[in-house]
Amino acid sequence: MRYISTRGAAPTLDFRGATLAGLASDGGLYVPDHWPTLSADEIAGLAGLSYVDTAVAVMAPFIGDSLSRDELRALCEQAYGRFSHAAVTPLRQLDHDQWVLELFHGPTLAFKDVALQLLGLLFERFLKDDDGAPLTIVGATSGDTGSAAIDAVAGREKIDIFMLHPAGRVSDVQRRQMTTVRAPNVHNIGIRGDFDTAQALVKAMFNDPAFSGRFRLSAVNSINWARLMAQVVYYFYAAVRLGAPGRPIAFSVPTGNFGDVFAGYVAARMGLPIERLIVATNVNDILHRALSAGDYSSATVVPTATPSMDIQVSSNFERLLFDLGDRDGAALAAQMQGFEASRAMRLTNAQHGGAAAHLASASVNADGMALAMRWAHEHAGELIDPHTAIALSAARSAAFDCPTVTLATAHPAKFPEAVERATGLSPALPARVGDLFEREEAFVTLDATFDAVSAYIAERATPRS
Ligand SMILES: Cc1ncc(COP(=O)(O)O)c(C=O)c1O
Numbered sequence: 001m002r003y004i005s006t007r008g009a010a011p012t013l014d015f016r017g018a019t020l021a022g023l024a025s026d027g028g029l030y031v032p033d034h035w036p037t038l039s040a041d042e043i044a045g046l047a048g049l050s051y052v053d054t055a056v057a058v059m060a061p062f063i064g065d066s067l068s069r070d071e072l073r074a075l076c077e078q079a080y081g082r083f084s085h086a087a088v089t090p091l092r093q094l095d096h097d098q099w100v101l102e103l104f105h106g107p108t109l110a111f112k113d114v115a116l117q118l119l120g121l122l123f124e125r126f127l128k129d130d131d132g133a134p135l136t137i138v139g140a141t142s143g144d145t146g147s148a149a150i151d152a153v154a155g156r157e158k159i160d161i162f163m164l165h166p167a168g169r170v171s172d173v174q175r176r177q178m179t180t181v182r183a184p185n186v187h188n189i190g191i192r193g194d195f196d197t198a199q200a201l202v203k204a205m206f207n208d209p210a211f212s213g214r215f216r217l218s219a220v221n222s223i224n225w226a227r228l229m230a231q232v233v234y235y236f237y238a239a240v241r242l243g244a245p246g247r248p249i250a251f252s253v254p255t256g257n258f259g260d261v262f263a264g265y266v267a268a269r270m271g272l273p274i275e276r277l278i279v280a281t282n283v284n285d286i287l288h289r290a291l292s293a294g295d296y297s298s299a300t301v302v303p304t305a306t307p308s309m310d311i312q313v314s315s316n317f318e319r320l321l322f323d324l325g326d327r328d329g330a331a332l333a334a335q336m337q338g339f340e341a342s343r344a345m346r347l348t349n350a351q352h353g354g355a356a357a358h359l360a361s362a363s364v365n366a367d368g369m370a371l372a373m374r375w376a377h378e379h380a381g382e383l384i385d386p387h388t389a390i391a392l393s394a395a396r397s398a399a400f401d402c403p404t405v406t407l408a409t410a411h412p413a414k415f416p417e418a419v420e421r422a423t424g425l426s427p428a429l430p431a432r433v434g435d436l437f438e439r440e441e442a443f444v445t446l447d448a449t450f451d452a453v454s455a456y457i458a459e460r461a462t463p464r465s
């Protein structure tokens with residue numbers, strides 16, 4: 001399997017190369033040069049497999065000869081052995097056709113652990129036989145990627161991680177999960193700005209030849225293909241348990257950076273019968289506007305009770321536009337450069353029409369979110385987090401004649417105030433993160449400028465020799 005850039009001008013790489021590179025050198029994102037497919041018989045053969053066995057079957061075609069199947073299995077066993085539920089991502093039924101897929105049983109209580117626990121191990125494995133410089137990971141988080149990435153790489157050799165979060169705009173639990181990890185290779189930076197600004201700073205560092213020439217940069221955000229690959233697995237795991245390939249399944253996905261839902265799109269391209277993927281946004285709804293009206297134009301970010309989705313520039317949308325636009329890298333590079341200059345873009349007919357074949361969308365406000373939290377509690381006895389509630393609200397409004405699975409992307413205890421406002425109940429943090437509020441925090445707060453952030457990192461990262 002080879003990986004090509006969505007902007008057509010970067011060198012093609014194998015899986016190992018694409019994982020270590022993170023972002024392509026032409027500013028694009030790596031995608032496989034073709035979608036591997038599983039036949040209906042092969043999908044049926046996943047029934048009854050453990051999560052690890054499903055993961056090996058789904059991911060092996062993407063990994064090619066970068067790892068043997070035995071090595072991949074060993075890494076999956078190690079990564080998913082840290083989850084507190086035997087099924088890793090269990091399904092729970094709320095109603096006769098409404099299900100939730102609980103993705104928050106990993107060490108930091110959010111779906112990011114599913115991919116990042118594996119990515120930390122992949123970095124370590126690929127760096128073992130590599131005599132290059134240590135990796136300098138630069139990441140941006142609206143709350144959950146940061147803690148999951150830090151947990152996955154803290155204390156690992158040949159890796160430094162610099163994680164940018166929007167200061168004051170993540171929940172206390174999210175911030176503390178990052179800032180109380182004391183390891184010499186972990187550096188937390190609060191920036192005076194929003195998540196989009198943090199993400200733009202990360203991309204600017206990758207795209208600055210002086211900076212990226214000096215350090216061996218890599219990414220833990222979903223711009224790194226390996227993140228998405230690991231997320232494709234749970235779509236297969238859940239759908240097969242609900243009757244795929246014999247019947248189609250719909251998924252409702254709380255969406256910000258479009259990584260999670262793009263993983264579902266990949267599962268569909270691989271042959272999984274997905275009725276529709278519902279792209280559920282909060283009021284920061286650039287994706288809903290793009291999918292319903294073809295208008296991808298970014299507005300000012302509005303802070304909400306679902307901070308992890310307070311995003312107006314969704315990195316992975318570029319991967320979708322590439323795939324639906326005949327994979328024409330030069331045309332997409334021009335389209336994206338136009339967007340970067342004007343913050344507005346019209347989808348082409350092929351992109352808009354192609355998306356409609358796979359995706360539905362909804363924008364859910366605070367009332368809809370609270371109503372969904374109350375319904376899950378009163379109807380099914382489940383406390384759900386506000387991000388999950390956005391997607392559940394969208395799932396309940398959509399009328400598909402098949403089971404609909406809402407992805408539960410975070411544990412409700414990560415957002416106790418919003419849960420309590422809606423249900424009157426405050427969810428307790430699981431025992432494994434119990435002393436979070438007693439631990440000491442360490443982070444700096446910087447202006448959201450390229451100069452301030454790059455200088456801070458340059459003083460602490462290990463340069464290429
Ligand atoms: C809890 C939670 N739900 C949903 C999302 C949105 O996921 P994505 O950015 O992959 O669209 C995030 C952040 O990524 C998150 O942390």
Ligand SMILES: N[C@@H](CCOP(=O)(O)O)C(=O)O
Binds near residue numbers: 141145223257309315
């Ligand atoms: N919601 C995310 C934002 C970053 O998304 P990513 O999936 O691209 O890492 C977060 O929790 O940080």
